[in-house]
Amino acid sequence: MNHTSNLQTRIKRHYRNRKMxxxxxxxxxxxxxxxxxxLFALYPILQGxxxxxxxxxxxxxxxxxxxxxxxMLKDDVFWIALRNTTIYTILIVPxxxxxxxxxxWIIFPLSPKTQSFFKAAYYLxxxxxxxxxxxxxxxxxxxxxxxxxxLLSFIHLGPYPWLSHPDTALVSLAMMSxxxxxxxxxxxxxxxxxxxxxxxxxxxxxxxxxxxHLFRFITIPMLKPTILYLLVIGVISSYQVFDTIxxxxxxxxYYSTTTIAYLxxxxxxxxxxxxxxxxxxxxxxxxIFILSMIQxxxxxxxxx
Amino acid sequence: MIKRMNMKTxxxxxxxxxxxxATACGKSASPTASGNKxxxxxxxxxxxxxxxxAEPTDLTVWWYAFWNGKDGTPEGWIREKADEFMALHxxxxxxxxxxxxxxxxxxxxxxxxxxxxxPDVTYIDLAFLPKYLKQKVVIPASDYMTxxxxxxFFKSLSDYATYDGKLYALPILIxxxxxxxxxxxxxxxxxxxxxxxxxxxxxxxEQFKEIAQKFPYKKGGKTYYAEQINTTAxxxxxxxxxxxxxxDLYNKGxxxxxxxxxEGVKALDFMLEMVDAGxxxxxxxGAKPSDFWAGDLAFSLGLALTEDKVKExxxxxxxxxxxxxxxxxxxFPRGPGVDIAKSYSGIGGLTVxxxxxxxxxxxxxxxxxxxxLTNGENNKIVKELGVFPTKKSSGDxxxxxxxxxxxxxxxxxxxxxxxxxxxxKIFEKLINAELDSAFSKKKTSQQTLDDLAxxxxxxxxx
Numbered sequence: 001m002n003h004t005s006n007l008q009t010r011i012k013r014h015y016r017n018r019k020m021x022x023x024x025x026x027x028x029x030x031x032x033x034x035x036x037x038x039l040f041a042l043y044p045i046l047q048g049x050x051x052x053x054x055x056x057x058x059x060x061x062x063x064x065x066x067x068x069x070x071x072m073l074k075d076d077v078f079w080i081a082l083r084n085t086t087i088y089t090i091l092i093v094p095x096x097x098x099x100x101x102x103x104x105w106i107i108f109p110l111s112p113k114t115q116s117f118f119k120a121a122y123y124l125x126x127x128x129x130x131x132x133x134x135x136x137x138x139x140x141x142x143x144x145x146x147x148x149x150x151l152l153s154f155i156h157l158g159p160y161p162w163l164s165h166p167d168t169a170l171v172s173l174a175m176m177s178x179x180x181x182x183x184x185x186x187x188x189x190x191x192x193x194x195x196x197x198x199x200x201x202x203x204x205x206x207x208x209x210x211x212x213h214l215f216r217f218i219t220i221p222m223l224k225p226t227i228l229y230l231l232v233i234g235v236i237s238s239y240q241v242f243d244t245i246x247x248x249x250x251x252x253x254y255y256s257t258t259t260i261a262y263l264x265x266x267x268x269x270x271x272x273x274x275x276x277x278x279x280x281x282x283x284x285x286x287x288i289f290i291l292s293m294i295q296x297x298x299x300x301x302x303x304x
Numbered sequence: 305m306i307k308r309m310n311m312k313t314x315x316x317x318x319x320x321x322x323x324x325x326a327t328a329c330g331k332s333a334s335p336t337a338s339g340n341k342x343x344x345x346x347x348x349x350x351x352x353x354x355x356x357x358a359e360p361t362d363l364t365v366w367w368y369a370f371w372n373g374k375d376g377t378p379e380g381w382i383r384e385k386a387d388e389f390m391a392l393h394x395x396x397x398x399x400x401x402x403x404x405x406x407x408x409x410x411x412x413x414x415x416x417x418x419x420x421x422x423p424d425v426t427y428i429d430l431a432f433l434p435k436y437l438k439q440k441v442v443i444p445a446s447d448y449m450t451x452x453x454x455x456x457f458f459k460s461l462s463d464y465a466t467y468d469g470k471l472y473a474l475p476i477l478i479x480x481x482x483x484x485x486x487x488x489x490x491x492x493x494x495x496x497x498x499x500x501x502x503x504x505x506x507x508x509x510e511q512f513k514e515i516a517q518k519f520p521y522k523k524g525g526k527t528y529y530a531e532q533i534n535t536t537a538x539x540x541x542x543x544x545x546x547x548x549x550x551x552d553l554y555n556k557g558x559x560x561x562x563x564x565x566x567e568g569v570k571a572l573d574f575m576l577e578m579v580d581a582g583x584x585x586x587x588x589x590g591a592k593p594s595d596f597w598a599g600d601l602a603f604s605l606g607l608a609l610t611e612d613k614v615k616e617x618x619x620x621x622x623x624x625x626x627x628x629x630x631x632x633x634x635x636f637p638r639g640p641g642v643d644i645a646k647s648y649s650g651i652g653g654l655t656v657x658x659x660x661x662x663x664x665x666x667x668x669x670x671x672x673x674x675x676x677l678t679n680g681e682n683n684k685i686v687k688e689l690g691v692f693p694t695k696k697s698s699g700d701x702x703x704x705x706x707x708x709x710x711x712x713x714x715x716x717x718x719x720x721x722x723x724x725x726x727x728x729k730i731f732e733k734l735i736n737a738e739l740d741s742a743f744s745k746k747k748t749s750q751q752t753l754d755d756l757a758x759x760x761x762x763x764x765x766x
Contacts, residue, residue: 077733143591164588248590249590250536251737252736254740254744269411269415270733272417272418
């Protein structure tokens with residue numbers, strides 16, 4: 001009995017070693033990426049996490065326990081920033097997805113050449129730096145010399161202080177993101193639309209389905225995993241929005257565009273409160289981590 | 305087997321190297337590196353002279369394009385001074401000069417401090433000195449200066465850079481503000497005769513209102529405003545209205561924020577009235593400010609420039625095809641019960657930052673260079689910028705210039721943004737953001753200022 005058990009253990013070890021040996025090259029090729037992740041992602045995350053428990057000073061740091069977190073939670077601006085970030089996310093993620101779906105739906109039936117033109121046209125802004133886009137949109141939304149107010153003046157509307165009033169500033173930023181930032185989503189949706197079997201559409205047409213029926217009952221269900229992916233990725237990136245805020249509004253007016261990522265920057269570099277900034281970053285990390293877990297959960301469900 | 309062993313060895317070696325590198329990075333970035341402590345504790349003045357003073361060293365200086373050198377380039381002046389200094393101190397082998405852009409230079413300094421690698425010497429706006437003191441990165445200049453050297457600064461200026469009895473920066477320029485008026489625009493509107501151009505050019509808010517209420521002025525499809533209230537980023541020119549209505553940011557000693565006084569409320573009501581009437585343009589959030597020097601506004605607060613410098617600026621900024629307007633400097637209008645117009649003077653100075661691995665000789669040479677740049681003779685160069693030197697020994701550099709005279713009058717009762725550890729935070733984080741709540745009609749003036757005062761006083765208690 002004991003002999004059999006030993007034999008089984010040895011066989012198991014042998015196969016494990018064989019498996020390990022055959023996978024070793026795979027691990028070896030993964031190593032460069034692991035090194036990059038370790039150095040430029042994991043290490044800064046751990047360093048940031050540790051910093052959130054210190055009052056940081058270049059001359060020396062002092063352990064302050066949870067004080068930075070308490071100060072952050074007591075700060076009204078933190079809650080405003082969290083609210084703004086959530087509103088921004090709620091506005092741009094579903095809004096952007098709807099825009100991307102509609103545009104993809106319009107582009108998809110076109111000839112491959114025309115498709116390529118539109119794909120390139122919509123993707124072009126994604127190639128540009130966010131700062132450049134922000135500057136262009138800042139001009140479009142300028143209350144005095146902006147293109148948007150100029151166009152509205154033809155129908156006797158405005159001028160509106162798009163970025164200068166607390167009621168319109170965040171919505172203006174969301175509008176910019178919805179209209180100008182869907183290039184990548186369109187490419188992904190179009191690629192996945194191409195993978196939907198044509199036979200499904202043919203059957204639906206035979207059964208009397210109109211274009212709306214085809215879109216509603218075939219395209220959307222078949223794109224469910226893609227939509228889910230875009231939703232979650234969109235939520236994660238919108239929670240980290242910083243560059244457009246920094247360039248276009250500086251978090252104002254009256255904190256109306258202060259987001260969590262902007263607050264982190266402002267605490268660290270305007271106030272030199274690196275500990276509190278790290279505490280806020282830790283909270284942002286937790287929020288994004290939870291959202292990522294939701295992503296994994298939904299993908300797993302989808303696989304089932 | 306051997307192959308597997310080799311592979312394992314390679315993997316383990318690589319992982320070890322990565323981990324060791326990461327740990328090494330951690331240590332070098334650690335703020336508790338011993339170099340700081342050594343530099344900080346040994347910064348005690350003349351103790352490092354003698355043998356160590358002769359040790360060769362290099363310095364790093366970050367500078368702005370303030371004025372040109374003999375070669376006509378912005379970096380020319382600092383380069384010439386660096387060469388002169390190295391001739392006087394042969395042990396300083398090299399002075400590395402890096403020119404900072406005016407708009408993002410302060411950010412670069414902040415980032416370098418955060419990263420633990422600031423320059424040896426740089427120029428800063430002294431309003432932000434407390435921020436750097438909190439980080440314990442500034443070396444006290446007074447430890448390296450004689451009392452006679454300190455006394456050569458105008459007292460109000462050295463006081464401004466003194467904390468806990470130690471001078472932490474060497475003031476190099478004082479830039480008082482005056483109000484400029486576009487006389488040509490006002491002449492077109494038939495209002496120029498209402499400007500106070502006689503005597504000391506002082507006037508009242510009521511006189512100013514007589515002109516301002518004629519705005520907005522529309523011409524050629526463009527709208528012109530009397531003034532602008534700019535609450536974006538770190539703008540503070542609207543504080544002049546508070547100060548000249550008799551309100552103050554802080555009590556004496558900066559222990560309490562008191563802008564919600566009746567005078568403060570009156571000032572904010574006045575600004576709201578002007579914005580609502582369209583006389584003043586509100587610049588907040590992402591709006592682009594108007595440019596007075598390009599002819600967009602009738603009045604604007606600005607650095608006190610000499611008459612020649614004003615002409616030069618106008619020539620440079622006036623859009624092509626437009627006639628160059630006449631611009632005059634006047635005092636800021638005074639509110640009821642205010643006898644002398646209040647001004648704010650930006651004071652710029654040189655700081656010497658602690659270095660992780662610097663020895664005493666290096667620190668001493670950095671301080672000597674800062675002293676050299678601010679000595680009575682070199683300090684006269686600030687005239688090129690149209691601002692005032694900070695050393696008594698520099699003398700009167702502007703002679704009888706009218707604008708300089710107006711600036712000197714307004715310098716008599718100067719205001720500042722506060723000197724406490726929290727005051728710069730209150731300025732950077734609270735004031736403009738909270739004032740926006742009044743300008744966007746979310747709150748009344750009284751509510752806005754009361755809420756601002758409550759938050760500011762909470763911060764002061766921290």
